[in-house]
Amino acid sequence: xxxxxxxxxxxxxxxxxxxxxxxxxxxxxxxxxxxxxxxxxxxxxxxxxxxxxxxxxxxxxxxxxxxxxxxxxxxxxxxxxxxxxxxxxxxxxxxxxxxxxxxxxxxxxxxxxxxxxxxxxxxxxxxxxxxxxxxxxxxxxxxxxxxxxxxxxxxxxxxxxxxxxxxxxxxxxxxxxxxxxxxxxxxxxxxxxxxxxxxxxxxxxxxxxxxxxxxxxxxxxxxxxxxxxxxxxxxxxxxxxxxxxxxxxxxxxxxxxxxxxxxxxxxxxxxxxxxxxxxxxxxxxxxxxxxxxxxxxxxxxxxxxxxxxxxxxxxxxxxxxxxxxxxxxxxxxxxxxxxxxxxxxxxxxxxxxxxxxxxxxxxxxxxxxxxxxxxxxxxxxxxxxxxxxxxxxxxxxxxxxxxxxxxxx
Amino acid sequence: xxxxxxxxxxxxxxxxxxxxxxxxxxxxxxxxxxxxxxxxxxxxxxxxxxxxxxxxxxxxxxxxxxxxxxxxxxxxxxxxxxxxxxxxxxxxxxxxxxxxxxxxxxxxxxxxxxxxxxxxxxxxxxxxxxxxxxxxxxxxxxxxxxxxxxxxxxx
Numbered sequence: 001x002x003x004x005x006x007x008x009x010x011x012x013x014x015x016x017x018x019x020x021x022x023x024x025x026x027x028x029x030x031x032x033x034x035x036x037x038x039x040x041x042x043x044x045x046x047x048x049x050x051x052x053x054x055x056x057x058x059x060x061x062x063x064x065x066x067x068x069x070x071x072x073x074x075x076x077x078x079x080x081x082x083x084x085x086x087x088x089x090x091x092x093x094x095x096x097x098x099x100x101x102x103x104x105x106x107x108x109x110x111x112x113x114x115x116x117x118x119x120x121x122x123x124x125x126x127x128x129x130x131x132x133x134x135x136x137x138x139x140x141x142x143x144x145x146x147x148x149x150x151x152x153x154x155x156x157x158x159x160x161x162x163x164x165x166x167x168x169x170x171x172x173x174x175x176x177x178x179x180x181x182x183x184x185x186x187x188x189x190x191x192x193x194x195x196x197x198x199x200x201x202x203x204x205x206x207x208x209x210x211x212x213x214x215x216x217x218x219x220x221x222x223x224x225x226x227x228x229x230x231x232x233x234x235x236x237x238x239x240x241x242x243x244x245x246x247x248x249x250x251x252x253x254x255x256x257x258x259x260x261x262x263x264x265x266x267x268x269x270x271x272x273x274x275x276x277x278x279x280x281x282x283x284x285x286x287x288x289x290x291x292x293x294x295x296x297x298x299x300x301x302x303x304x305x306x307x308x309x310x311x312x313x314x315x316x317x318x319x320x321x322x323x324x325x326x327x328x329x330x331x332x333x334x335x336x337x338x339x340x341x342x343x344x345x346x347x348x349x350x351x352x353x354x355x356x357x358x359x360x361x362x363x364x365x366x367x368x369x370x371x372x373x374x375x376x377x378x379x380x381x382x383x384x385x386x387x388x389x390x391x392x393x394x395x396x397x398x399x400x401x402x403x404x405x406x407x408x409x
Numbered sequence: 410x411x412x413x414x415x416x417x418x419x420x421x422x423x424x425x426x427x428x429x430x431x432x433x434x435x436x437x438x439x440x441x442x443x444x445x446x447x448x449x450x451x452x453x454x455x456x457x458x459x460x461x462x463x464x465x466x467x468x469x470x471x472x473x474x475x476x477x478x479x480x481x482x483x484x485x486x487x488x489x490x491x492x493x494x495x496x497x498x499x500x501x502x503x504x505x506x507x508x509x510x511x512x513x514x515x516x517x518x519x520x521x522x523x524x525x526x527x528x529x530x531x532x533x534x535x536x537x538x539x540x541x542x543x544x545x546x547x548x549x550x551x552x553x554x555x556x557x558x559x560x561x562x563x564x
């Protein structure tokens with residue numbers, strides 16, 4: 001069950017030459033590259049069936065609607081949803097979280113209530129709760145980390161006391177940590193709380209089944225899973241989505257509008273106000289087809305092997321001069337490697353690597369509370385995906401030393 | 410394609426590795442202002458004391474990349490002892506150098522008393538940063554923080 005060795009050829013961007021070097025793309029945790037099939041699917045839509053959906057009675061409008069709804073069904077199957085009406089299209093995972101906070105939270109959270117998140121959340125799963133919390137005065141509680149970058153669940157029962165919503169990432173975008181979502185969800189449910197999962201870094205990399213995860217709501221984004229930007233997903237159990245009030249108002253999300261009020265549309269359209277990003281939805285459907293053709297289990301195995309290769313290569317070459325935040329065991333983590341090399345600042349490291357065509361991320365990765373816990377202002381992050389191979393890791397490993405020579409204090 | 414040598418001049422690396430005027434003055438009496446670059450996480454804390462409309466003492470603290478730290482160190486050396494109007498002129502000239510559009514500064518905007526003595530000196534070494542637009546904010550962070558501090562005092 002290996003991935004095809006010529007996968008890079010299906011990604012036109014990966015043959016680009018940057019700064020006289022063939023590009024080495026190691027920033028897929030920020031955004032993945034797109035295969036030809038996704039780019040073509042979006043082109044085909046614009047060239048052949050571009051029309052607004054869910055209204056025109058003419059042929060291409062019907063085809064556009066069918067293409068969009070086919071994508072919705074593919075995505076539902078891909079994550080083990082019970083039906084396509086549980087798939088709500090948003091702009092990105094951030095909008096999905098804002099929808100959950102504003103709609104579910106707006107209906108259910110007030111002073112005296114508590115939302116439980118973790119120290120390793122992305123700002124998208126922090127700030128929407130803080131915005132609402134500032135209005136409503138409910139508490140936000142944090143699950144702390146162990147020194148290995150795992151969630152410290154020793155106090156979970158106390159932390160869950162009085163909690164109405166647990167919102168937790170399935171995989172850290174900084175540490176790569178894979179969290180025991182099922183265990184947390186089971187205990188949260190016993191305590192009477194619902195569970196929202198940030199699967200932005202999970203769905204692109206591992207076989208995903210919302211029922212196995214024990215999630216009630218789940219947010220992820222298209223552009224990290226070989227799909228386009230501008231399209232995200234909120235999945236929710238039907239009875240929960242049904243109970244939630246609309247988020248954005250306008251066209252498409254209503255059944256009827258009168259001068260004295262409106263009647264919201266059925267799921268999932270209740271949450272999809274305005275003309276949707278049709279080409280992007282079709283592109284995301286093509287991305288799901290692409291991932292399914294490779295097999296998510298094969299993708300995960302590939303990434304475990306490559307992560308192990310990277311961890312070993314970095315350790316063999318640099319030993320104590322280099323720290324990798326997060327778990328050491330590749331089976332407990334995804335292919336996200338936040339590196340501290342000697343005292344070279346992440347910005348300077350990524351600048352030197354850029355001269356060799358190597359794309360890594362330097363910064364706080366939208367996780368400033370985690371940066372404070374780690375005691376750093378920023379990290380340099382290399383992240384892997386299905387198209388990366390050993391040569392990409394070798395290029396990374398070879399490039400650290402020159403950066404160290406230049407900047408070591 | 411601009412090379413690394415355009416960005417990381419020797420004098421910049423020297424200021425990075427041996428920062429001048431590092432630390433914090435006691436506040437109060439010193440005025441303290443913090444600046445952040447939200448995109449990259451760089452932080453700078455500028456503390457300074459004014460005496461007779463001059464920057465009598467200034468210290469820099471914080472953390473960040475070589476460009477932000479070197480620029481802060483170079484700024485501290487350049488502004489210490491200068492009058493407020495000289496500091497403002499210098500900052501205008503520096504930020505103009507850091508502009509991608511290479512706007513030249515209108516001499517009429519400069520305070521007439523300071524134009525004669527005014528020059529960027531070592532700060533010129535940061536000129537290469539404009540070839541790397543994402544790093545411009547690193548170089549201007551300390552200047553913007555100092556200007557915010559001066560504005561706060563004058564408000």
